Amino acid sequence: MKRIVYFTFFIFFTLSLFQLKTTFAADGQVVIGVPTSLTFLEGKESIKAVELAVEEINAKGGVKVGGKNLPMKVESIDIRDAAPGVPVPEALLGMEKLILEKKPTALVVGPFRSEALMAGMDMLTKYKIPLLGTIAMSPASEAKVEQDPKYKYVFRTCLNSKYLVGYITGVMKFLHQEFQYKKVLIMIQDVAWARATADAVSKIAAKMGWEVLGLETFPVGAGDFAPALMKAKTLNAEVILPIFDMPQSGTLVKQWRSMQVPALLAGFISPLTGPGAWKTFNGKIGGVLNCVFELGDLPSAKYTPAKTFYEAYKAKFGVEIEAGHGPAPSYVSVYLLKEAIERAGSLDPDAIVAALAKAEVDTTMGHLKFSPGHQVIYGNDPSKEALGCFFQWTEDGKRVIVYPESVAEAKIQLPTWMKKNK
Amino acid sequence: MITMTIVYGFINSAILVVAALGFNITFGISGVANFAHGALYIAAGFLTYLCLTELHFPYWIAAPAAVIITGALAAVIYRVVLLRVRGLVVSEVIATFAIGLAILELFRFLGFVGFEFTLPVFVDASVPLGNTLVDAQRLLVVASGIVLTVFLWLFTHYTKTGLAFRGIAQDERTALTLGINADRVAALSMAFGGAYAAVAALVILPLGTIAVNEGYDVMINSLAVCIMGGLGSTGGLIAASFLIGYGQIITATYLGTHWTMIVSLVAILIILIVKPSGLFGHQKELEERT
Numbered sequence: 001m002k003r004i005v006y007f008t009f010f011i012f013f014t015l016s017l018f019q020l021k022t023t024f025a026a027d028g029q030v031v032i033g034v035p036t037s038l039t040f041l042e043g044k045e046s047i048k049a050v051e052l053a054v055e056e057i058n059a060k061g062g063v064k065v066g067g068k069n070l071p072m073k074v075e076s077i078d079i080r081d082a083a084p085g086v087p088v089p090e091a092l093l094g095m096e097k098l099i100l101e102k103k104p105t106a107l108v109v110g111p112f113r114s115e116a117l118m119a120g121m122d123m124l125t126k127y128k129i130p131l132l133g134t135i136a137m138s139p140a141s142e143a144k145v146e147q148d149p150k151y152k153y154v155f156r157t158c159l160n161s162k163y164l165v166g167y168i169t170g171v172m173k174f175l176h177q178e179f180q181y182k183k184v185l186i187m188i189q190d191v192a193w194a195r196a197t198a199d200a201v202s203k204i205a206a207k208m209g210w211e212v213l214g215l216e217t218f219p220v221g222a223g224d225f226a227p228a229l230m231k232a233k234t235l236n237a238e239v240i241l242p243i244f245d246m247p248q249s250g251t252l253v254k255q256w257r258s259m260q261v262p263a264l265l266a267g268f269i270s271p272l273t274g275p276g277a278w279k280t281f282n283g284k285i286g287g288v289l290n291c292v293f294e295l296g297d298l299p300s301a302k303y304t305p306a307k308t309f310y311e312a313y314k315a316k317f318g319v320e321i322e323a324g325h326g327p328a329p330s331y332v333s334v335y336l337l338k339e340a341i342e343r344a345g346s347l348d349p350d351a352i353v354a355a356l357a358k359a360e361v362d363t364t365m366g367h368l369k370f371s372p373g374h375q376v377i378y379g380n381d382p383s384k385e386a387l388g389c390f391f392q393w394t395e396d397g398k399r400v401i402v403y404p405e406s407v408a409e410a411k412i413q414l415p416t417w418m419k420k421n422k
Numbered sequence: 423m424i425t426m427t428i429v430y431g432f433i434n435s436a437i438l439v440v441a442a443l444g445f446n447i448t449f450g451i452s453g454v455a456n457f458a459h460g461a462l463y464i465a466a467g468f469l470t471y472l473c474l475t476e477l478h479f480p481y482w483i484a485a486p487a488a489v490i491i492t493g494a495l496a497a498v499i500y501r502v503v504l505l506r507v508r509g510l511v512v513s514e515v516i517a518t519f520a521i522g523l524a525i526l527e528l529f530r531f532l533g534f535v536g537f538e539f540t541l542p543v544f545v546d547a548s549v550p551l552g553n554t555l556v557d558a559q560r561l562l563v564v565a566s567g568i569v570l571t572v573f574l575w576l577f578t579h580y581t582k583t584g585l586a587f588r589g590i591a592q593d594e595r596t597a598l599t600l601g602i603n604a605d606r607v608a609a610l611s612m613a614f615g616g617a618y619a620a621v622a623a624l625v626i627l628p629l630g631t632i633a634v635n636e637g638y639d640v641m642i643n644s645l646a647v648c649i650m651g652g653l654g655s656t657g658g659l660i661a662a663s664f665l666i667g668y669g670q671i672i673t674a675t676y677l678g679t680h681w682t683m684i685v686s687l688v689a690i691l692i693i694l695i696v697k698p699s700g701l702f703g704h705q706k707e708l709e710e711r712t
Contacts, residue, residue: 039533083530190680217680221639223630224434227674227682230426247537251630258548258557271537271631280538280631282546 030063030072030341032334033104033129035095037082037112042135042326046109047076049327052316053334064342072334075102082112091116092123099127105347106130108333109326114138114193117154124153128349130356132333134158134326137193142373152353155374157329157336157365159293159388161193163378164268165200167291168241170380171266171390171403172205178412181238182209185263187216187228187252188243197243213237218244225252229261237263245270250277253285260417265289266390273297274322278397286395287415289402295387296328296364297321298399302407303382309364329376332363380404425552427675433556435667436564437626439660442644443570444618448496450654451587452608453594454504454514456496458522459619460641465525466492466620467632471539481542489620496616500609508608526637539632541624559628566625570618574656587611591654646686650693652703661701665689 034050037043054072057063062071077098081091091111098104107124110133111117117136121144124131133141133156142160145151159167175181184205188194195217202212213235216228229252232240240263242252250271266289271277273290292298298321299310309331314320321327336359337352344351360369366382379385381404390403392412400410445459456462466488473484499521507513545558578584589597590607598604622640623632630636647666651658666689670682693700 039535041536217678219680219683221633221635222679222682223636226426226430226433227671228679230423230430230675233426234423247535247539247631247633248636250537254557254629259555260548276538280540282543284546 028070030065030070030347031102031104032072032074032337033098033102033107034074034076034109035079035098035107035111036076036109036135037080038076038078039080040082040112042323043078043082043109043112045321045323046134046326046330047074048317049313049321049331050074050108050334052313053331055316056312057334057338063338065347066345072338075104079111079116081116088113088116088119092120095120096123099123099129104129105341106132106337106349106352108132108337109134109330111136114140117141118144121151121154125150129153130337130349130353131155132157132329132336132356134329134333137161137164139373139375142371142375146373152357152374153349155356155370157333157368157376157386158325159378160375161197161200163388164291164293165197165204166378167388167390167403168197168201168267169204169208171289171291172201172210172239172241173208174403175239175264175266175412176208176210179238179264179414181264183211183213183235183237184239184241185213185216185228185232185235185237186241186243187218187225187267189246189249190217190219191245194243194245198241201241220246221248222246223248223251225255226259229255229259232263233259233261237261239263240265240267242267242269244268247271250281250285253288254281257284257287257415262418264412264414264418267291268324270324272393273324275320275399276322278393283397285393286397287413287418288393289390289412290393291324291388291390293325293388294328294365295382295389295407296331297324297326298389298391298401300382300389300401300407301409302401303366303387305362305364306382328364332365332368335363336361336368381406423675426554427671429551429554429556431668431671432664433560433564434671435664436567438643438647438663438667439567440563440570440622440626441619441640442647442659442663443567443574443656444615444622445641445644446648446651446654446656446659447574447618448611448615449648450656451591451611451614452500454500454508454608454612455511455518455653456612456615457515457519457641458496458499458525459615459644460637460639461522461525462492462496462616462619463623463640464529464632464634464637465495466623467541467627468529468534468539469620470541470624471632474542485624488624489617492620493613493617496619497609497613500612504612505605505609508605522637522641526634530634534632534634537631540630541628541632543628544625557629559625563625563629566621570621571656571660583607583610587614643686646690648700650689650700652700655700655702658700658702662689 034047054074058071062069077094079091079094080086110131112135114136130153137160139160139162186198188198249269268291296306296309299307340352340355343355366387368386376386389401391399391401401407402412448456470484470488473479503517543559544562547558548555578588586602586607589602594604647662651662669685673685674682
């Protein structure tokens, strides 16, 4: 019996030492927690962008807190919320584990799915941990922040779906002016964010005088788009607006080209964003217009900071950024956090949050400031707001920004088989 | 629109035939419903991808290697796992389903998630069929369906092993009395089914990307056409593929693309209610009650 008591005491003592070690480890440095889906492209590249920013900051002496320079350190955990079938509570358990064990000063990147972000907001309030989200896009979290000050710890630096709708309708307006197009067929992946985006785009497009010919919804994993493309051809669609983030959606473009559908493909197809798409899809993606959610995930000849970040990432990791969503705001978030801590002069979360809310700075993504709901404001001019953009794949495999005009590098070119409807 | 529906309906049906042939062969011969069929299909895709990109093999080595390895893997599954539960139908289903799940989720765990996993097309061109343009790879799938079906017929009618396959399929006990090793033939049938799954992957996957979830879709579609056609019946499989294939395209064209996913499931339900043995099935036909 004595042995059991001694053994139990020994176990508790050892565990206490570990706990103590973890607490000490958090002292003397600024720990940045990254709880996200680390096996997904956006997650993999976002954490790399965080590491790049931390390395740069540490090389320059770290973060100045009350007269002392502290180094930054990254601690991450794979919460797997983007994987199919992973329940939200399981993802949140991962986030809580990171908070309790690594004692981060703040979190960046965060959940992929807005459901997980929304459910995790109470946890962030409970532990008073600021989060600068760079993936989840639902504006619902902003409404919560505005309605109840207890949710003030949640910030978002990436594009939200409201701004995405703005960019899509903006490019549609541009296409109407340029080519007098007014017939659009919308094709989407059957997931909440795509449905909500398509719904909002349909309403705005109709008000803008566009004829929405239909909404084609594809289950996740669908790999044959021929019936919908046949419909686009038969209904004389001038623009096909795709909204997809599943890997199979690149097939849509292959089929669009092989069937020579005479409609411009302009929207968001996640697999077509990065430079690797050209090789992946055998160079069969020329002519497609695709959205990049944040400048910096794509270099811009007209906005140097975006190019600087893109090149720095390439130099450090030896590969270019493939994701069109996540890395740039993740990089920016670390710098925002550094500046907020320095202005607050302490690691007190409430002071950091107050400093973050007042942040106004030029970044990789453009000029950055937060709305009352703690969402970075996006627009069309990088000297005034943060920026997303549309680029076009050229026939020789280059990505050229075509919208908005402030950063446009070329005019939109119609695919060879399309005639200009003028 | 009608021409396009006819052309793409035909191609879609051919894709179903090619994807399901391996599942049908294994069941028809050994009686094992190989629920790891979709996983073998995806495994073959990833194997080819790895041979091409990591080992830098030329395609003419990578593709046959993937077919042989997948076939061997299927035979190993039989020898190591299924042999012990042979004849216990529920155990066979549970075992193959679990193995399939393990293979697919292992790929996901190892990070085989993303759009970069693709296989090259054989011919990169579009071919006009009437007023419809079709990419050559889809026509190749149709050609593969014909070649694989004809090869299967010739193999099972004119080779010793093929005749042994049919012997076991018709009556295992009688075949045993004639000196046919039932376990060896069953393992071979698993290998054959696995190899067919690999060939299907080589011709179908270049149309899109290699995605873990597609393993589940292939399994569901294969099951649907085999149940509808009658488990083990190649003629039934082809007929059912055309019914479901055209059903899916017509549904997508005239009702909406999001309804296509339920076509296979509705087909399974209807056939199980109306004719549980399937359109051309002989399995348990005598036991059916009206």
